Amino acid sequence: MIKSINGLAIGFFKTNKFISFVSIFSVLISVSLIITMAVFSANAKQSIENEVKKMFGNMDLMVGYNLDQNKVVDKRLLTQITSLQNDLQISSVLLTHLRIDRLSSLVYTIGIDNDSLAKSRYHFSSDIAANELILNAGLAQALKVQVSESIQIENRPFVVKEVIPDLDASGATSDFIVLSRFDVKEIMKANSHIENQEATYLLIKAKDNADLPLLIDHIRDIDTELRIDVAQENEFLVSNLSSLRVFITVAMILILIVTSLIIISNYEVVLYKSRNQFAIMRSIGATTHQLFRMVLFQCSIINFVGGVLGYLLAFLSHRFLQVGIEKIYSFPTGAMNFNHMTATIVMLICMIVIEAFMLIPAYNSSKVLPIRIMQENEKTDFSYGKKIPKLGKFMLVGGAIFLVFAVLINGTGPRLLCGLIGIVLLMIGIMRLFPHYLTLTLTSMLPIIKRLFGKIPYIATKNVLPQVKRNTFIILIISFLMIITVFGSAFLKTIEQTNEQYLKKEYSTEIVVKNRVGQGSGIDSSDLRKEISKIPNVVVSTLSNTSQLAIVQGDKFIDLNYTLVDLRQMEKQGLVPPVNDADMKSIIVTEEVSKHYGLAIGDQIVLALYSFTERKWIPVDKVSVAAIMEKIPGNGIFMDWSNNTFVDEYIRFDKAYIQTTDTKQTLVQLEELLSRYPELQISTLEKSLEESQQLFYQRWSIFIALVIVILLSVMFGVFNTLMNNINSKRKEFAILRTLLVTKKGIMQFILTQIMLYILIGCVSGVTIGLLLSYSLNLLEATQVFIDWRFVGIIMIVLFSMAIIVFVPTGMRIGKMNISSELVLDNK
Template identity: 30%
Template sequence: MFTLRAISLKLFRASLPTTIVTILTIAVSTCLIMTMMLYSINAKNHMQEQIYQLYGNVDLTAGYNLEQTTYLTTNQLDRITQLDGIEALSKISLAFTSVEGVSDEVYTLGVENDDLVQSRYHHTKDLTNNDVVVSSALAEVLNVQVGGQLQVEGSLFTVREVISFEDIHSEAPKLILLSNDVVKKWMSSTSEGEALFALIKAADKANATELAVAIKKLDDTLRVEITDEDPFVKMNMQSLSIFIMVLSVMVLCITGVLLLTNFQLLLYKMKQQFIIMRSIGASSKQVAKLVQAQLTTINVIGVITGTILTFFALRYGLDYFVAYLQLPDSKQTFLIGPAMIIAFVCFLVLQIFVFIQVQKSLKILPMQLMADNERLDFSFSKTKRFMLKFLGGLALFLILFSRIIPDSNGKGSLVLIVGTLLLCLTLLMVFPLLLSKSLVKISPLVHRLFGKEAGIAIHNIIPQVRSNTSVILSVVFLMVIVIFGSSLMKSIQQTEQEYLNERFETPIIITSSVGYDTEIEPMELADSIDSLPSVDFVYSRGTLAIIELATDQGWEHYDYTTIDINRMLATGHVQSFDGDLSKSVIISEQMATTQNLSIGDQLQLGYFNESAQKTVGIGTFTVGGIESNLGQHADMYVDWSTSLPLENIVFSELFVETSNIEETITSINSLKEEYPEIQVSNVRDSLEQANTMFYQRWGLLVGVFIILITATCIGVFQSLIHYIYTKRHDFAIHRLIGMTPNQLIKLIVSQTLIFIVYGLFVGCTIGIIFTCLLFLIDPAGNSYLDIPMMLLISLGLIVLTVAVFLIQGWFVSRQKLTEEMQDL
């Protein structure tokens, strides 16, 4: 036992430099993952805190404006409370009152004593009819404190609390809160008025927009406002969180490959101690136990170090990074609970690679340890060759099959992904064999073209392909991640830009947030928007439905939708139309060509009757126009006044043409109290938001690339430096037989470059194949292969390799030959 402990201590000392590098690799990866994940959690919490500071627990506000001189009655409040999804309701009255010491009238709210209103205005004291809550801005003007007296409308009230809005509003408002029983008497001369408006909290699973529509149904004159976060901010935060999770998985994958490289190097440095252990009777399980203890310790120390680095990164560095990338604001708080969970997950994933290395150590025999590094062959058995052929054939079959079968429920995409992964795995297994064979073939040619040093380098590399596979794999995985990640991001950017340019037929589009549940009258909304002074014209469009057309072959179904034909004729979006709006249709050019139709032809139309389970005729309609592009992929367009059944068609979009986007949006937003479900988007903000989201994610991706490249270079260069060090005996012999120091440098650089260039070649090849095949999932979308990024990183790795090994080659070539031979 004492001997094993002594050997374990010797192992640690012998491998200290490599151990430190391995720990740093784990620490940096853990720090990167934990920092990104904690930022995502903090940003979500910060966004929720901001919403709470602004609105408290209030989801909806329903009531009237002062100008309407109408007030909520007990009956109305009861009907609202009885709606499904309403959890709490609080009555609010509003008046402008005269306060002694203030020249202007003061904004005065009458509130109830409940948690909802206290969360909205952030006060904690219950109010009697003789109490008042004062904002800090007004208290400062009046120089009053808690317990002081305040005269409002000639009556004295006791100040129960002073509330501050400094963290909520840039300018602190001057307002007071009184009991609702007091204010509602000042507000309304009638006894029926209970409040001017009500604060409403929705149940956890209730949809606030649907509740707003339901409240509007109770009384069209009610003004309903939804107090929700900005949809763009919410969507951006959700997609950013998903993107960060994907990046974290990528970091863990490349870290695992680097660990295999470092672990292999550690075992090689420990081989002498392992030989001694096996020679004195240690079993393979004892060796594996020792390896597992040491590698697990390295993993634990690395994860703990990464956790500590995360603490300092959040406190001192992340603010600058967030500001530079214009990421959503976040409190940089080190959350102990989530941090421990993330650290534990990182440890478990990286422990899988420890397990892989431990399993390798179980097979270690003393003679294998001495011979493994000197194997001169790289060949496959018949079984392995058969498996490679089988996997390659299966991969090609799945890829071709995915192009044939319909992509229903994502089945075609799943088959394509599996086939792509199998093909890349097959290529990854075949390339080392191809490298060994190709190096043998090209060795004479390289010797003639580039000199004997390059020829010797190739000759020396051939037996080392197997032992340096992990080095090559690190570069391969790095290039696959870089090519796929950057190409995907650039493709998404191009696709989104084209989609937005095509989507926005006019600068502003209005949609409904409740989709098919909307009850908006499209013509009524169009008239309301068209009446705004800054609007040039508007036109609306409905959702898609299916219509049946009688042909010689029977009924054929087509998609149809509704449009404002007269408005679109006036604006030129419809070129021509001839016929009765209720009995005429516009068809697409494709439908006209397929059915050999022209303007004036008669169409027998019908619909599928669910109860009768057959198609029933509706009547005869006239082709009033043929259009090539009306913006939506429909085959037939009808006016909103058509006699065709519109049970399955509701309002979808309203397009607004204007030369003053900001003024128009402001005017439209004022209509949200009447139409609470409408969502307004404009082309300028949408393009800016798309660019913001892209550069946020691109910045994160580039940051991860930099860290991955740095970690890969450290691991790969460390392994290659060790490889060069183990070959000092061979280099000394070359010097004895006449090789000059400069030729030796050229030999060392050539050998390392072969590994790096081969890894880059395989990585770029597999990365391009992997990216191009996965782009087939969406053949209609834009696909951009980021060749510049691939070339930039490849060139950078080659230059860095030359620089590093020129230095190492210089040191090796300048060592005294007698000392080298004596040491070795």
């Protein structure tokens, strides 16, 4: 029966069911993973936009004056800003500190109108009428009040209308209350006799597609002293998203390459096994074009079926995995929509890339002469000549040059482009040189292998050399597995370690006690320090809130932040350098301040404080620089509480650092202080690290699962490819058995080759993975952490699985009938 080219191609799937299944499965998994990562990246971007909305609400700008400017937003200014653009939404907000009678201290107070901007900014839903208030959950718990209950503020009764969550759940947050703007104006008028203040600042929402920079310029034209804050993404989150996108892009490329290599390797086995059939087809008149079409049609079917199934798997896993993760981790994953447009585009790109790689086996199947097919399959020598090494070296040098340019030039776009080109050239260069130097290395090691391990490992290693081209595909697949392992684990480990380092910088000691109440807290730092010091085995130091002073340099007043601290106690805790008693009136500055203003230890400087009555800086004291530190809270100046000149009405207790030898017992006794100081909040480094770790796994659980699935899928492809390679050499093993190699020797021969492939692949993969990770480190300017434990586990799993899979395989091949094996490929 005469069959068409397409009919012959379809017949391939009947005669090679397992290879067909593995190839389709490889495409399915890779396309599914890449679509999932692309959707994950898009959702990560959406989550950052949601984070901005959570922080700022629907506002675009926040306009007002700093407190030290002694200026207010009045009706005239409000009218001028409102008239700048049509459809401009403006919400007036009054900020002050009012006294809650039950606490005998001032609390941060927000006066708002019942409009959508204010509600989105402060996350409440109820309308506030006169003599009603909204407060955060932490303050409600401290006051032990619920909705509909009454509390006294400035000797006036207010009914609790709503209790809202604390705005910052990740750490200590100042308590606050929300009142109607009318009530706040009345109280401020009675207390401060302020008549004309309409707002402390304005929340502004421009119309869609408005030119915000132009609007900001117009607002500055009204008053250049206005402070204008723009609602924008958190830099840390944006940095994480940038790293995530780089990782996903690289991971996508690696997955596509690995998938293509697996399919190509499978087809190399098919072409090796079918060499006689291809030779016969060429002998009876089949053209090279027809063979090319046949193999390409087979590859296209695999590509199409795998791509469509991968799309469906990504959609179903996205839909049901989200519910499963919520149940497993007991946290809401949020609205993560499956973007079908993005998924379809990514699927098509993947299929096009894989199809391009499929041209390789299609071309290999269309050798011009029948005898050449036989020669290529049984080739016993492989020479690279001089062009391949030269080209590889040229690419290595070019990649290094591009990376140097990426480090030196300015601009994110050009740096990223040069960096990616450099990385790609380096990887291609290594891969071009790898087979050449692999052959040279193995050849030079043959005498050592024979001397140390015997004849069987020697023959097994030597047998790798004649067909090094085909074996290189297998080694490259293992290499890419290790590249994904190193690069993926480094990405996640870096994020985890960065979070941990940030927390350790925030927690100078194991226990930190913070003041929950804002300006006007009645806590005396000296009394609190004495109370905490009564706890056994405790060293405590207290810090004030950050305030402002100025360094006098000639006619200039350079304003800086300063913090009052217990220098002697902090010295005992090892938080500051030793300070002499004579230097207790001196200051400690950061390295940044010392370099910027040319300060050195022992320098005498004049400090000034701002006078609101005279509206200017007034020199008040002359001090010396006692020490210079890398970083201090507030990033400015430390001075001791004994500097009474700088203890004014705005200075209050902010936090206490506590060192102890018994954390649990200290926490128990600190809890007793809360009844006397309800405005205190106690937090520990250990608890924060645990919460950070939990948040890390919650936030990245889907991504961690993706990395694990990628590794398992590629590992499956690796062992399938190795198994196909071993099965294609059964005739060679039969010949070895005729030369009196025992069954155990055959098993040792196979295991030696497999271990050799894995070892070389692991070494080259880890090397390229490290190169890739540290090259991207140059672009992102962040420290890279390699998870060597995870890399080691993957390598152990590879070697262990090789023993489990290929020892029985070697024993089974060693038992095969020699006569049958010798004529296996002559059908």
